[in-house]
Amino acid sequence: MPRIQCPRCHRPETRCLCGLIPSLPSRTRVLVLQHPSEVNHALNTARLAALGLANAQLIVGETFEGLETLLNPPGYRACLLFPGEEAQVIQAYATDDRPWLLVVPDGTWRKARKLLHLNPVLAALPRVTLDGAPPSRYRLRKAPGPGALSTIEAITQALEVLEAPTSFQALLKPFDALIEGQIAAMGEAVYQRNHTQ
Incomplete structure (x- = not known):
């Protein structure tokens, strides 16, 4: 029998995160372009x-x-939140009077690059990258490199730079609960064995 999903957060109904999801206003508009392979990802x-x-x-x-x-x-x-040789650190954009549309491709690095390749207008946007971001709290995936963050962490960090001193940390509450829930579901021993090396 299939598990019943929450129609809003798409989590199993017994692990719904909606009670932790804030509704934060921002001057910056965020547009997330998600590769189809990510839609049903846990x-x-x-x-x-x-x-x-x-x-x-x-x-x-x-x-x-x-x-x-x-x-x-x-x-x-x-601007496109994506690293690259021509990317400027996002701090350089924080002083602009006009609000930003922050475009964020979502997928594995390979899939995100594919989105840029298939959409030349996207690839042509000025690129911004994060500088000095705290380490990822995403303890279930090995980061592909230093400074690599999950999509929600990258968006949070970018907004905190563009809209300082406003805090967007509340955005990470459902993310932290999601990670803790996954660790609890797999069991501490399995987590220690597979994710803490």
């Missing part, structure tokens, strides 16, 4: 981020209809 942090921000939108796909329009909402300037 640790879908992009969905939690989009639910927790009043000024956020999540769209699933590999190519996106009307992307040019999505990337140019009136009154906003768009």
Whole structure:
């Protein structure tokens, strides 16, 4: 018998995270473009981020209809949160008077790069990267490199820079609960054996 899912957070009803998801206002608009392979992932942090921000939108796909329009909402300037040689640290963008549209590709590094390849208008956006971010709290996946964060952590960190001194730490409450729940489900011994090396 299939487990009943919460229609909002897509977690099993017995592990619903909706009570922990805030509704945070932000001057920055966040647009998450999620690769389809991430939609049913047990640790879908992009969905939690989009639910927790009043000024956020999540769209699933590999190519996106009307992307040019999505990337140019009136009154906003768009930037892509994605590392690369031409990426500037996000702190350089924090002093701009006009609000930002922060575009965040969501998927494995390979899938995120594919989204950029399939959507040249996306790849053409100015890129920003995080500098001095705290280590990831994502204790269930091995980070591909230093400074690698989950989508929700990257969005939180970016917003804290762009909208300082406002705190967006409440966005991480459902994420922390999700991680703790996964560790509890696998059992401490299994977690210690497989994830703490």
